[in-house]
Amino acid sequence: MTHAASAGGPIVGVLGGMGPGATADFYAKLVRATPAATDQDHLRTLIWSDPSISDRTEALLFDGASPLPQLVSGLRLLEDAGAALIAMPCSTAHAYLPELRRTARVPIVSMVEATVDRLGPDTRSGATVGLLATSGTVCTGLYQQAFGARGVRCLVPSAPLQEDVMQAVRLVKAGRLDIAGRALEGPAAELVDAGAQTIVAACTELPLVLGAAASGVGVFDATAALVEDVLALAAALRYEFDKESTCGNAFV
Amino acid sequence: MTHAASAGGPIVGVLGGMGPGATADFYAKLVRATPAATDQDHLRTLIWSDPSISDRTEALLFDGASPLPQLVSGLRLLEDAGAALIAMPCSTAHAYLPELRRTARVPIVSMVEATVDRLGPDTRSGATVGLLATSGTVCTGLYQQAFGARGVRCLVPSAPLQEDVMQAVRLVKAGRLDIAGRALEGPAAELVDAGAQTIVAACTELPLVLGAAASGVGVFDATAALVEDVLALAAALRYEFDKESTCGNAFV
Numbered sequence: 134m135t136h137a138a139s140a141g142g143p144i145v146g147v148l149g150g151m152g153p154g155a156t157a158d159f160y161a162k163l164v165r166a167t168p169a170a171t172d173q174d175h176l177r178t179l180i181w182s183d184p185s186i187s188d189r190t191e192a193l194l195f196d197g198a199s200p201l202p203q204l205v206s207g208l209r210l211l212e213d214a215g216a217a218l219i220a221m222p223c224s225t226a227h228a229y230l231p232e233l234r235r236t237a238r239v240p241i242v243s244m245v246e247a248t249v250d251r252l253g254p255d256t257r258s259g260a261t262v263g264l265l266a267t268s269g270t271v272c273t274g275l276y277q278q279a280f281g282a283r284g285v286r287c288l289v290p291s292a293p294l295q296e297d298v299m300q301a302v303r304l305v306k307a308g309r310l311d312i313a314g315r316a317l318e319g320p321a322a323e324l325v326d327a328g329a330q331t332i333v334a335a336c337t338e339l340p341l342v343l344g345a346a347a348s349g350v351g352v353f354d355a356t357a358a359l360v361e362d363v364l365a366l367a368a369a370l371r372y373e374f375d376k377e378s379t380c381g382n383a384f385v
Numbered sequence: 386m387t388h389a390a391s392a393g394g395p396i397v398g399v400l401g402g403m404g405p406g407a408t409a410d411f412y413a414k415l416v417r418a419t420p421a422a423t424d425q426d427h428l429r430t431l432i433w434s435d436p437s438i439s440d441r442t443e444a445l446l447f448d449g450a451s452p453l454p455q456l457v458s459g460l461r462l463l464e465d466a467g468a469a470l471i472a473m474p475c476s477t478a479h480a481y482l483p484e485l486r487r488t489a490r491v492p493i494v495s496m497v498e499a500t501v502d503r504l505g506p507d508t509r510s511g512a513t514v515g516l517l518a519t520s521g522t523v524c525t526g527l528y529q530q531a532f533g534a535r536g537v538r539c540l541v542p543s544a545p546l547q548e549d550v551m552q553a554v555r556l557v558k559a560g561r562l563d564i565a566g567r568a569l570e571g572p573a574a575e576l577v578d579a580g581a582q583t584i585v586a587a588c589t590e591l592p593l594v595l596g597a598a599a600s601g602v603g604v605f606d607a608t609a610a611l612v613e614d615v616l617a618l619a620a621a622l623r624y625e626f627d628k629e630s631t632c633g634n635a636f637v
Contacts, residue, residue, distance in 0.1 A: 141435070141437035150424065150427070150429065150430070151424065152424040152427070153412075153416045153419075153424065153427045153430070154413075154416050154417075156412075157409065157412045157413040157416050158413075160405075160408075160409045160412065160432075160434075161406075161409040161410075161413065164405045164406050164409050164560075165406075165560060167405075169436075169558075169559065169560065170558075170559045171440075171555075171558055171559065172402065172403065172404040172405065172436040172437075172438070172440070172558050173436055173437055173440075174436070175402070175404070175405045175434075175436035176436070177402065177434065177435050177436065177437060178402070178405070178432070178434040179431070179432070179433055179434070179462075180412075180430070180431070180432040180434065181431055181466075182412075182427075182429065182430040182431070182432065183393070183429050184421075184424040184425055184426070184427035184428070184429065185393035185424075185425055185429055186424070188423075188424070188425075210431075210466055213466075214433075214462055214465075214466060303423075306421075306422075306423055306424050307421065307422045307423065308416075308417060308421065
């Protein structure tokens with residue numbers, strides 16, 4: 134911890150830029166969800182937004198360059214600057230979470246676990262959710278497995294409609310939020326027709342254009358779930374942090 | 386430059402957290418204003434959002450603790466991680482810009498200069514603008530002097546209505562965006578009645594609640610002006626950066 138980590142509680146590190154709009158959305162939601170009356174009640178946050186990180190879906194599906202070296206480099210930057218926990222607001226990048234956790238010196242919050250845990254209480258075993266995510270995320274099966282372990286069916290769009298989801302993601306990344314939402318109407322309707330009781334917006338680009346309701350069912354925002362888990366872990370670390378500070382003083 | 390600064394153009398450093406909502410707004414505007422078709426066209430950005438920085442208005446007006454040591458510490462963090470230019474989305478903190486520039490190894494963009502320069506073309510000498518900013522910013526006279534140097538009159542609210550502006554800033558910092566805008570109605574109306582042809586939202590909390598029009602005149606967003614100057618400087622640095630890379634290759 135070389136910088137500024139001596140006061141003010143744990144620093145939240147954000148491994149972001151995948152894409153940058155999703156990172157901006159994550160940080161805005163983190164700020165809004167933090168119980169705070171003044172600036173000083175908020176969490177110190179270091180955001181490394183690196184949009185040059187190799188495309189995750191390209192790497193997972195089409196033998197594109199692996200984003201892992203850039204992810205590890207960003208992780209090191211955040212750790213060296215004093216981050217006490219890491220959030221990565223990109224579902225597709227979670228394909229690399231096991232490797233990242235093996236090399237990390239601090240905990241990395243999982244957006245997949247956050248989503249499944251926080252949707253869980255409303256999703257009894259036997260329930261059905263519909264997944265809107267990148268093709269990379271869909272192919273890794275991360276969400277399907279995590280939901281499956283809870284007895285929750287997780288539907289994904291058919292191949293042509295999955296292509297519409299990718300088109301929506303690309304439109305958000307290109308700043309075309311005005312038309313991106315429309316590309317999601319077909320995939321969302323297909324999932325609801327197949328029995329989905331909730332749509333999970335698992336790609337962090339999607340909450341930017343998908344309202345609270347799609348095709349008549351609720352939309353669950355994976356970014357918001359990640360925010361809640363980050364706040365919970367930061368609170369736990371702050372408790373440890375304060376305890377250490379107090380103990381330290383007691384022995385001076 | 387210890388990290389990740391070897392590819393992808395200059396890194397934008399953001400000395401933020403004053404407040405965190407304003408920093409989130411700045412980054413969202415930077416992303417939206419960047420001409421980009423894919424993630425990889427965006428700027429790499431490192432945001433140090435430190436809401437624990439001592440209150441700027443308290444320091445300037447009421448002998449509160451100086452924020453300068455924390456600002457310098459944040460600046461060092463950003464520089465050490467490879468930032469090639471710095472933006473500070475907080476007008477009041479610009480009272481410390483001369484000291485920060487003296488110690489900085491990279492350029493720090495001025496939000497005051499950005500605002501006056503970019504509002505300038507629409508503001509002929511003899512024009513009148515109205516300033517909505519913190520009491521700290523108003524008292525430093527930074528905006529009044531910069532506008533004055535261009536022959537532009539810069540009006541500020543009367544003392545009781547300036548207190549309403551501070552109340553609006555505090556409400557935004559407390560997340561009460563729903564009622565913060567109303568506190569600005571009186572000050573904005575007073576400025577317009579006194580002859581202001583444009584309202585300058587110079588505190589970065591204010592664009593979050595002040596629409597494009599207030600009391601019938603246009604609102605100029607200082608955060609958006611800072612974004613434009615950051616993009617212009619990053620483009621200039623990227624040109625230098627690319628030239629250096631090319632030259633480097635030519636001699637290998």
